[in-house]
Amino acid sequence: MRLKDTGLTEQDIKDKVKKYMIETYERFDFVAETAKDMYMYGTDGAAYLDFYAGIAVNSAGNCNDRVVAAVQDQCKDLMQTFNYPYTIPQALLAEKVCTTIGMDKIFFQNSGAEANEAMIKMARKYGVEKYGPHKYNIVTAKMSFHGRTFGAMSATGQPDNACQLGFGDMTPGFSYADFNDLESFKAAVNENTIAIMVEPVQGEGGVYPATMEFLTGLRSFCDEKGLLLLLDEVQTGWCRTGKIMSYMHYGIKPDIVSMAKALGGGMPIGAICATAEVAKAFTIGSHGSTFGGHPVSCAAALAEVNELLDRDLAGNAEKMGDYFCKKLGTLPHVKEVRHQGLFIGVEFDETISGVDVKHGCFDRKLLITAIGAHIIRMVPPLILTEDDCDKAFAVIKESVEALS
DSSP: OOGGGTTOOHHHHHHHHHHHOOOOSOOOSSOEEEEEBTEEEETTOOEEEESSHHHHTOTTOBTOHHHHHHHHHHHHHOSOOOSSSOOHHHHHHHHHHHHHHTOSEEEEESSHHHHHHHHHHHHHHHHHHHHOTTOOEEEEEBTOOOOSSHHHHHHSBOTTSTTTTTSOSOOSSEEEEOTTOHHHHHHHOOTTEEEEEEOSEETTTTOEEOOHHHHHHHHHHHHHHTOEEEEEOTTTTTTTTSSSSGGGGTTOOOSEEEEOGGGGBTBOOEEEEEOHHHHTTOOTTTSOOSSTTOHHHHHHHHHHHHHHHHTTHHHHHHHHHHHHHHHHTTSTTEEEEEEETTEEEEEEOTTSOHHHHHHHHHHTTEEOEEETTTEEEEOOOTTOOHHHHHHHHHHHHHHHHHHO
16 A cells, blocks of 8 residues: 555554554554565655565565465455465465474464464363373573563563563462573472473563574473473564574474474464364364464465575575674674674663664664663565675664664
8 A cells, every 4th residue: 555545644653543542562653665676665756775674574584475476365365264274375384384394293373472372272281181280380581581461471480571561460380590501400490390481582571583503492391291392483484584593503492392483484374383183282172263374375385495495595695694683793882792693682781772782773764673771673684785785784873873
């Protein structure tokens, strides 16, 4: 939809949002009208270099041709039918995902929070049915983030985060341990624990990749104690980190893994994959979704996955991540640069506000995000080049220097 076709002004659009919408996000002060590859465009045609990609969604580029064509073709045939009949995009995507990442079964959702909610439900039901009515506790990491639905936000290890404040008691059955501290997790497990749930890279917690010792240690500990290992790969999944899935860096496999964001290439979709044994916990009526496995979203996801794999965008993520982060390490006031592929966090010293850097970059037509007090986060499309990295670096450097 284009502004010129509505008879409205850009300010009219902003005013309608202010009047009618419940706002829970800090908006960039522009109306995004179109996007292509590495850029988003305002109604005036101004180009913004996109280094957040819809928060790790548009990994094959904004409005990827292959994904757009798949959406258009599927809309002509079948848009929505619920999950009573079989549908072709759903079946093909299920096979593609499971065979690509080495998992047995898949259940489709519509978002990352929904995927994590399903993962929590499956683990709890598996524990109760196999071991008894109290075997449903899950240990998650402090400073984790798993979503804003009630189970997912209860799993989130940030009691002072706005996503948990003001809602009353969280869902029982969760305890929290220190990320990258194997002994802390071992100590948090008790006789009612059924699973351990972590992100391979803590995103909202500051972009902290799991160490090899930690994640392989969790897998071994879960095997030893008969626990499930649940991995939240909503942000890391599908080539973002330099591997198809982040857990492939560690030579392990989870019992359940969640995914969303990059899976759909811009269309809403989420999923969990599980081993055949654990997947048995979900039976008819135990879980469901009206739009889960939507034909159009599945067609888009199949096109996106094929694009990511055919172009080896995981390989490009690894190469460009190393290149970009080497440059980022030379920024003034930088304290630490953390990354896995193109999942990047830059932490500055206490004199530099991450939000101020974000705003400075926006003023210079670069889109990034900020987390915490002094950290900027970048999750750009995986198609980026060295030239894109150089342009972004120059803008970030100028923005930081303007704050010094």
